[in-house]
Amino acid sequence: MARRWTIQKNKSVLDNDLSPPSFTMSRPLRRTYQSGVDRELFQVLQSEAAHLEGKEIELVSQIKALSEALVSVRSTLSTMRFRANECAKRISPVARLPDETLLAIFEEAVSGQDVCSRTRVESAITRVSHRWRRIALHTPRLWTRVCVTPDTDERDVQLHLSRSADLPLDVEVWGWWDYRDSFTRPHHFEHTLAIVLPSASRWRRMKIGASCDTLLTSLSFILRTVGPLDALQQVTFKAQQPGQICPTTLLMGKSAPNLRSIDVENIVLTARSPCLHNHEFDCFIGVTHLILRLHEGDARALKTTTELQGFHALLLRMPNLVSLSLYGELVCVKSATSLEDEGNITLPRLHTLIFHPNTVRPRYLRNLIAMVMAPELRHFELVYPDSFTQGQDISDLLLQKGCEQPTPKFPLVERLVLNNAANITSAAAFIRAFPAVDQLTISGADVGIIDLPTWEEGSWRNYHKTDITAFPTRSPEHGGRLAKCRH
Numbered sequence: 001m002a003r004r005w006t007i008q009k010n011k012s013v014l015d016n017d018l019s020p021p022s023f024t025m026s027r028p029l030r031r032t033y034q035s036g037v038d039r040e041l042f043q044v045l046q047s048e049a050a051h052l053e054g055k056e057i058e059l060v061s062q063i064k065a066l067s068e069a070l071v072s073v074r075s076t077l078s079t080m081r082f083r084a085n086e087c088a089k090r091i092s093p094v095a096r097l098p099d100e101t102l103l104a105i106f107e108e109a110v111s112g113q114d115v116c117s118r119t120r121v122e123s124a125i126t127r128v129s130h131r132w133r134r135i136a137l138h139t140p141r142l143w144t145r146v147c148v149t150p151d152t153d154e155r156d157v158q159l160h161l162s163r164s165a166d167l168p169l170d171v172e173v174w175g176w177w178d179y180r181d182s183f184t185r186p187h188h189f190e191h192t193l194a195i196v197l198p199s200a201s202r203w204r205r206m207k208i209g210a211s212c213d214t215l216l217t218s219l220s221f222i223l224r225t226v227g228p229l230d231a232l233q234q235v236t237f238k239a240q241q242p243g244q245i246c247p248t249t250l251l252m253g254k255s256a257p258n259l260r261s262i263d264v265e266n267i268v269l270t271a272r273s274p275c276l277h278n279h280e281f282d283c284f285i286g287v288t289h290l291i292l293r294l295h296e297g298d299a300r301a302l303k304t305t306t307e308l309q310g311f312h313a314l315l316l317r318m319p320n321l322v323s324l325s326l327y328g329e330l331v332c333v334k335s336a337t338s339l340e341d342e343g344n345i346t347l348p349r350l351h352t353l354i355f356h357p358n359t360v361r362p363r364y365l366r367n368l369i370a371m372v373m374a375p376e377l378r379h380f381e382l383v384y385p386d387s388f389t390q391g392q393d394i395s396d397l398l399l400q401k402g403c404e405q406p407t408p409k410f411p412l413v414e415r416l417v418l419n420n421a422a423n424i425t426s427a428a429a430f431i432r433a434f435p436a437v438d439q440l441t442i443s444g445a446d447v448g449i450i451d452l453p454t455w456e457e458g459s460w461r462n463y464h465k466t467d468i469t470a471f472p473t474r475s476p477e478h479g480g481r482l483a484k485c486r487h
Contacts, residue, residue, distance in 0.1 A: 243297075324353055
């Protein structure tokens with residue numbers, strides 16, 4: 001056992017002698033080595049930082065120089081653009097127009113724009129140039145048309161009211177086709193109307209149309225409670241669809257003591273209509289122009305026709321009526337008995353009488369013409385639709401019989417307008433019925449009367465200057481001819 005231990009010990013000593021020597025570094029030496037490495041790295045980083053700082057200073061200097069150059073270029077560019085614009089203004093024909101001419105163009109554009117246009121012309125003008133904006137803002141009459149539509153911005157309405165100064169306003173409530181238009185913008189109709197109502201004393205014209213019955217009823221009630229509309233001179237109503245009836249409250253009654261013109265569609269009047277018996281409607285005494293229309297879809301609808309008694313009672317409340325226009329068959333004169341019961345409709349101051357039956361075979365036109373007495377009539381117009389069928393002949397009603405020789409019913413008529421109304425057999429009667437005609441407008445088949453012998457012998461040919469002009473037609477077969485005869 002002792003021998004084995006001696007051998008192993010000797011072997012261990014021998015192995016230690018043959019192995020390579022190992023060195024163990026002390027801690028102070030290790031710290032000294034690490035400090036040297038960090039010092040070399042610090043010197044490298046410091047050198048790189050110094051280089052980058054120099055690069056930064058160089059780039060900042062370049063940026064400063066480029067910024068100064070950019071400011072200079074921008075200044076020069078602005079000057080050049082200004083000079084170019086000034087030069088373009090001197091070259092442009094529009095720029096050479098005087099302010100008065102530009103203003104006339106602006107007024108035409110404003111008055112002719114669509115009521116439902118989202119961008120108002122007068123507002124767009126202010127964004128074109130400084131000159132245009134100056135003209136628009138210094139012309140209050142460009143801002144007197146106030147439109148209340150579903151697309152109207154309330155701020156735009158306020159701008160129009162303020163920029164129009166104290167001038168009379170033309171208010172249009174239009175395009176409220178459905179009450180659901182207010183769902184996307186709750187109470188938009190009420191809010192917009194509330195902005196306009198305080199200016200009611202300045203309203204000169206009011207146009208209402210293309211709106212549903214719900215909002216129309218609400219509007220009628222609101223207008224009755226607004227107060228006197230002393231400046232209101234004209235009321236216009238357009239039905240939204242066939243069968244919609246114009247509320248008689250829109251005729252305004254005593255709310256508009258200075259009303260002069262009424263242009264309404266689908267007004268229904270009977271002998272029992274409140275507006276014909278209520279003293280509130282005595283303001284009709286000042287009305288001089290009355291236009292009654294029938295919606296094109298109600299040509300044969302009795303629901304939207306006016307009874308003869310109601311029509312007669314309305315005219316009796318308008319003793320100063322100067323112009324009467326009827327578009328469509330809207331007055332129901334059923335029989336000759338009605339004529340005898342009602343008597344004649346005498347309009348002592350009437351100067352213009354216009355009939356557009358919108359059908360070549362009207363049911364009540366002859367009876368109505370037979371009733372009308374207008375001794376001072378100067379303008380007579382009868383226009384039938386263009387068609388292959390000649391319009392209803394009323395020439396025999398234009399001559400009063402009972403004397404030895406028939407006398408003209410409207411002897412003072414100076415302007416006569418006929419479309420598809422006179423044929424070969426009735427031409428002579430028309431010529432005799434209007435002996436004082438100074439201007440004649442004919443179209444359709446009516447131009448054939450020029451070639452008749454009665455034309456050569458008639459009073460128009462011998463005694464008066466006659467202008468014959470083709471009336472606008474809708475079909476090439478009724479294109480008409482243009483002729484002028486001066487004597």
